[in-house]
Amino acid sequence: MSGFSATAARNATALAFFLNGFAFASWVSRIPQVREDLSLSNGELGTLLLALALGSLLALPTTGALISRFGTARVVVAGAVAVTIAMMLLATGGSLLTSVVVTSLGAFLYGAGTASWDVAMNVEGVAVEQELDRAIMPRFHAAFSLGTVAGGGIGAGLVALDVPMILHLGGVVLVGLALILWGVRSFIPGHTDAEEEASGPSVWTAWREPRTLVIGLMVLAFALTEGAANDWLALALVDGHDVSKAVGVLGYAAFVTAMTLGRLVGTSALNAYGRVRVLLVTAVSAIAGLMLIVFGTGPVFVIAGILLWGLGASLGFPVGMSAAADDPKRSAARVSVVSTIGYGAFLAGPPVVGYIADHTGTLKALLFVAIFLVPSTLAIFAAREPQRG
Numbered sequence: 001m002s003g004f005s006a007t008a009a010r011n012a013t014a015l016a017f018f019l020n021g022f023a024f025a026s027w028v029s030r031i032p033q034v035r036e037d038l039s040l041s042n043g044e045l046g047t048l049l050l051a052l053a054l055g056s057l058l059a060l061p062t063t064g065a066l067i068s069r070f071g072t073a074r075v076v077v078a079g080a081v082a083v084t085i086a087m088m089l090l091a092t093g094g095s096l097l098t099s100v101v102v103t104s105l106g107a108f109l110y111g112a113g114t115a116s117w118d119v120a121m122n123v124e125g126v127a128v129e130q131e132l133d134r135a136i137m138p139r140f141h142a143a144f145s146l147g148t149v150a151g152g153g154i155g156a157g158l159v160a161l162d163v164p165m166i167l168h169l170g171g172v173v174l175v176g177l178a179l180i181l182w183g184v185r186s187f188i189p190g191h192t193d194a195e196e197e198a199s200g201p202s203v204w205t206a207w208r209e210p211r212t213l214v215i216g217l218m219v220l221a222f223a224l225t226e227g228a229a230n231d232w233l234a235l236a237l238v239d240g241h242d243v244s245k246a247v248g249v250l251g252y253a254a255f256v257t258a259m260t261l262g263r264l265v266g267t268s269a270l271n272a273y274g275r276v277r278v279l280l281v282t283a284v285s286a287i288a289g290l291m292l293i294v295f296g297t298g299p300v301f302v303i304a305g306i307l308l309w310g311l312g313a314s315l316g317f318p319v320g321m322s323a324a325a326d327d328p329k330r331s332a333a334r335v336s337v338v339s340t341i342g343y344g345a346f347l348a349g350p351p352v353v354g355y356i357a358d359h360t361g362t363l364k365a366l367l368f369v370a371i372f373l374v375p376s377t378l379a380i381f382a383a384r385e386p387q388r389g
Contacts, residue, residue, distance in 0.1 A: 005186075006131050012186035013128050014143040016076055016121040019176045020114065021147025023083055026172045027090065027110065029155025030165050034094035034103065051104045053347045055111025060343060063119040064206070064336025072127070072332075073184035075120035080180040082113025084173040091166040119339045123332045125318075126325035127188050135270035137318040142263035145256065206333040214382040215323050216341030218279075221376030222316020223345035225286050228369045229255050229309060231350040232362060236293070240363025241302060251306055258310025266315045275319055279380045283373055286312025290370040294363055317342060323383035 035045045067075050086109035093102025125140045151172070158168045206212050233255055234248035243251075262282070269278045285308045292305025324338040325331035357365035 006128065008186035009124075009128050009188050010132065010136065012183040013121060013124050014140055015179060015183045016117070016124070017140045017143040018147035018150075019080075019179060020117055020121065021144035022151035023087070023147075023172060023176055024114065025148040025151030026155050026169060027087065029152055029159060030090075030094070030169065033159065033165060034090070037095050037098050038100055038103065040100075048100065048104055048107060052107040052111035055108040055113075056115040056343060057111075057340075057347070059112040059115040060119060060340040061336060063116045063339075064333040065204075066116070067120055067123055067332035067336070068330070071187075072120045072124040073187040076117055076124070076184055076187075077180060079113045079115075079117025079120060080173075080177050082109055083117065084177050086110035086113055087169040087173040088166075091169045095165040115339075115343070119332075119336050122321045122339065123325065123335050124187055126322050126331060126335065127328070129322055130325075130328060131188065135267050135275075135319075135322065137322045138263040138267045138270070138315050141318040142260050145260040145263065149256070149260075204333075206330060206337045209334070209337075211382050212324060212334045212337050213341075214379045215320050216338045218376060218379035218383060219317055219320035219338050219342035220345045221283075221373050221379070222313060222320070223342040224349040224372060225309075225369055226259070226313040226317065227346040227349045228353050228366065229313065232353055232357070232366065233293075233306070233309075236362045236366055237302070239361065240294070251302075254303070254306050255310040255313075258307045259314045262311040262314025263318065266311075270315070270319065275323065275383045275385055276380055279316060279319060279383060280377060282312045282315050283377045283380065284312070285309075287370045287373050288312075290366055294366055294370075319383060326386045 031045070034040075038048075040048065063075065066078075070078075086106045089102055089106030090110065091106075093099045093104075093106055121140075122137075125137050129136045155168065229252065234245075234252045237243050237251045238245055238248040266278065266282075289305040289308030289310075289312055292301045292308065294305075296302045296305055320338055320342065321335055324334040327334075353365050353368060356368050360367075
């Protein structure tokens with residue numbers, strides 16, 4: 001493939017990551033309104049959102065087989081179409097019809113669509129990385145982070161202006177779908193595992209590969225490290241360090257900023273020093289950051305802890321995707337397995353931390369994340385680059 005084509009594929013993949021994050025943050029910005037319009041308690045809202053988690057969990061394990069058969073471009077488009085329909089259902093059920101059933105259906109379809117889109121764009125990302133022969137996956141995940149920042153910011157503004165949900169979410173997904181349809185034309189052509197799968201073992205055998213499962217464990221630990229901050233950092237700062245809610249949100253914003261910068265800058269470190277060394281440093285950084293946040297007695301220590309935690313959480317997930325796909329044959333199946341394991345942490349991690357927080361307090365509950373990271377660092381060695389030549 002020519003350099004121009006590889007560059008076009010890289011840009012198209014980054015666009016897919018950005019739009020996925022943008023759509024997610026747009027929906028999140030409307031959750032408070034959905035709760036209000038449907039007159040839901042927090043518990044009832046959580047039950048509704050379980051439909052989204054169920055859709056994701058059902059789609060993640062099967063997406064590898066779909067990619068192997070149809071290719072990444074078609075699966076990304078199918079996921080984007082599902083997200084488009086889902087957003088319309090969410091806006092219609094959550095605001096116009098005020099129907100819990102319609103909203104739940106939209107949440108389920110959104111979960112399935114965004115999960116399929118996510119796995120397929122990660123498979124395309126590692127294919128582009130292999131084509132360029134250098135680490136680039138963290139920058140794709142940085143594009144996702146930037147998409148969430150942009151989507152959340154615009155969503156907050158539109159909510160403040162009282163723009164109807166159907167116009168907001170409908171506009172986001174229709175424009176996003178048009179951009180996806182344009183962008184996937186630059187994906188690497190014919191990127192499927194169909195020929196290998198036709199004569200080789202089933203894609204489901206990836207669930208029995210020791211290296212793939214160990215990489216999944218590594219991604220699980222780093223996903224928990226990232227997800228715990230998303231759900232509990234702001235609350236931990238408020239409860240444990242007696243700061244205002246606004247300061248707590250600023251602390252989370254600092255974490256996201258550090259994580260995004262880590263993904264942008266860390267790519268060069270991966271190319272220079274290799275996966276294992278860099279990931280070990282990030283794991284130590286996350287553990288040190290958590291310790292400073294929990295035991296720090298002044299703002300300097302706590303701020304330093306937040307930044308170290310953000311940098312430490314930045315690379316594990318994207319590098320895990322790259323490591324799972326080191327062998328281009330059946331890479332889609334392996335990425336699907338690792339994604340499923342990793343996203344399990346995003347779904348199950350927050351409730352576990354919350355349960356611990358009920359017994360220890362919110363701040364000390366973060367120690368669970370640090371403790372889980374310690375033995376999981378051994379799994380980092382499974383992500384070592386393969387010998388070339």
